[in-house]
Amino acid sequence: MSHDGEYADLQEVRLQGSVLGSGLDPSLSKAQVSVVLPVRDGASTIEAAVQSVLSQQDCVFELVVVDDGSFDDTLPRLESLARNDARLIVVKQSRDGLVEALNRGLAVASAPLVARMDADDLMLPGRLSIQLAAMAKNPDWAVVGSHVHLEPPTPGMQRYVDWLNGLMSPQDLSREIYIDSPLCHPSVMFRKERVLSLGGYRDVGWAEDHDLWFRLHLAGEVMGVVPQTLHQWHDLPSRLTRTHPRYSFESMMCMKAHYLSKAFGSSMRIWGAGRDGKRMARALEGEGVEISAFVDIDPAKIGGVRRGSVPVIGPDDLNPPQPGDPIMIVMVGVIGARDDIRQTLRTLNYVEARDFICAA
Template sequence: MEPRISVLLPYRDVAETIDEALSSVLVDREVPIEVIAIDDASRDASAAKVAAFRDPRVVMVRGEGAGIVRALQLGMAHARAPFLARMDGDDVSLPGRFAAQLDALSRDARLAVIGGRVEAFPAHVVQDGMRRYIAWMNALLTPVEHARDLFVEAPLCHPSVMIRRDALEQVGGYRDTEWAEDYDLWMRLDAAGWSLAKIERDVLRWREREGRLTFTDPRYSLERHRALKARFLAPKLAHIARGRALTCWGAGPTGRRFARALEQEGVRFSRFVDIDPRKIGRIARGAPIVGPDVIDRARELIVVAVGAEGARALIRAELTSRGWIEGDEFVCAA
């Protein structure tokens, strides 16, 4: 039987966890799958453990040790199915995930990526920042919510998703670039008019561990994330501005850093907004800081870029209560 889903599972030096990870995928038999297991030059027994499964659904591919993007590209070259699921060699996929995600993609032709809620483990390793990020990410379900917060942070956990193959190929597949390969992909799909969403159920246990690329690779740094967001937000702002001046709500460190990133893309704010009376009347990045009482819906497009916990939600509620339309008259970023 031809697979409906190809699970791309790149791995390197995960001998301690690959049995559990691969077993969690293979036990899910509701939909015909194949697992493209790409060994990215492991130096331990990882590949031998994968081979020991002797399951015809597992396709072993020898990688080059060139990193996750090249491994995913190799996996795609061997994959046969029209839908591609992601999995890592140290996570745990939850039962029923693939059928539920396939159903969601089958019901919405404009949906390119479907994720699901994730749980980080083991609990004693997970830091407060990661807990907050996962809680934020898990709260985003609909395409509208994902599009709304796309420039705040990456809204999907990569190993939790299933991707429509033709959408992925349309935007050029995975690419090795100066920032995170998954966030870059979400941005390109959004720019091409595709939607992102999640199913309302847990689909993955996401293992937290020292040495994860998120913490060690400079392409995953906050600075590179800002640069990525600015690269894709700049043309979006140009499209929706319609002659309006650009204003940044947030004259603190988050707003100033984001302004600096946008300046690299040729975008400058005409002024900043802040509620702190000590900042009002001062200058940030060469632009005046004003209070929120003077903003003009007809003449300016606002980018909300604040870092204080809860501040974005308060500003979003304030602007919405005044009749401002998110996505057309204001955009949230970070």
Template sequence: MKSNDPGDPVRLSVVMPVFNAAQYLPAALDSVLNQDFSDFEFLVHDDGSQDDSWAILTDYAGRDPRMRISQGLNQGLPRTLNQMINLARGELIARFDADDLCLPTRFEKQISRFDCNSDLVVLGGAAQIVDAAGRPITVKSLPLSHLEIDGLNLRGKTSFQHPSVMMRRDAVLAVGGYHPDFHGAEDHDLWLRMAEIGQLENLPDVLIKYRIHAGSISSTKRDLQRQLCLCACEAAWQRRGISDGRFEYQEWRMGDDAQSQLSFNINYAWQAWSHGYRGSWRHYALKALRQAPLSKAAWNVLLAGALRRPRIERPHD
């Protein structure tokens, strides 16, 4: 383990905000601290948690000198991230969330790619999607090239798993960091601005396990996120002189209405089945049937999964 003096430069700064994440925090911390690449500092900010998150952080920080922990009142994700990036000493910034898991070779693979391309400013990768209990649902592959990624971003579509991203710190600062006015779509806005000064890429490799939670989001909040994403796209269209921009945003989080919850449960069942995760397929197919016993779509996913075997294709591990 390398000890980082607060004044010494490091290659990589890992930034992870925490808010009421005690249930998942130890596993997330372990997945970062046990990376194959070890020359990093680990900045963790507790953003006003009311659970045991701070006690867990102080325990870990006492055992690993790479950790730099802080706490304060909840000020929103964009401001917290900007604060952490300003304090970071690394040439590269790795984003991570307190309820997800890093695979052991994540940092090593991303740094190797940055070493090969001096124009690269943002690099993400594929993610295995798991639920709150850790059940695998699917593997989310994303476009690899700058043109594909930026093209999707300009249409309001997802091109990165935010917690998988590594960025050049000087590039993030050059574009002004995360904009608090876009809270809820701050990452999408940042990718659009970063694409205007450098290249964006994804690795085909699975870099993280990304956790989705059963809790739903209100229709009002979903509408606000959609509107903020549109505003970010419109700002980019204006900066780039695009007069015929198309907005093709897709909902990616479960809503609070019954139909949204049913649709997501059926989709999770299909995704799990197609990737060979039979335990997860069964869980979500039965959950959909309990919610809507007369749903033809719910019966279809249950019967198809029972009678057919999927052709499984997965990205690199």
């Protein structure tokens, strides 16, 4: 579904200036990539973010900034920057929200490739040209991410970034997609046509970026990664990830359950009879999935029941998988424990993504 007609009446501010950055062939004028950057009340960081994009070299790009009804002086700052660089396109909207801003940005973007950027982050030198080269080398990739540097390195987010930066290949991203978002949204570049064919961004009650990765994944699209640090990600208290219910643990659990049910059917087993396992069971039941068993290593839990009548069994009770067996959803995310469970299941000839999925 294309959004071009829906957003044909955008209020677009385009101010004249130089078209190409230093080091570019002046005969090139058609953008290879459109950078889409939504912002609301980002006056304190927007100039640094924009300059980090405009400083990119060795490629031709445009920067589409969608101002989501800022009350501060974000818009005047953007208009001042745009007077000196025609690559900067400023789009204004009422306070319609992030998802609407992203889709408006896609509608304005003229290039076949779109790179994401956030208003409080920094694009590190070389990112656009490196990701362009990766997409040219891998025409089957629908999206490519990168590794990121977190600033400041807060403990909870640093654990996520360490995990993220350990993903090195499309196979890694596909295997880990149910654990957490395997791509840092503002670090990605994607093929616009493939994203629009799936309906663009959606506001469905959970994270709009991870929702898009799931839809690409289930559509059979390949997601890749450049295993280089190309983005500086700022973990500020005001980030939507920290403040909006769309990004809460419960919302993420509902999203995982939704896509697990779409991918693996209506009967599942859960490894982990603790809090997270029970939360996942509740979310899966909300999607019409029957939980046939819990697996746990705690002797105090083995032999009992959960969720009314669902038995709790131990690893020793498992047999090698047979055709038609319910898939196993591993809901143990303790450092080291996930790999131990993987090894246990592999010893029983379980194949990841066929017989079991790690989702915590």
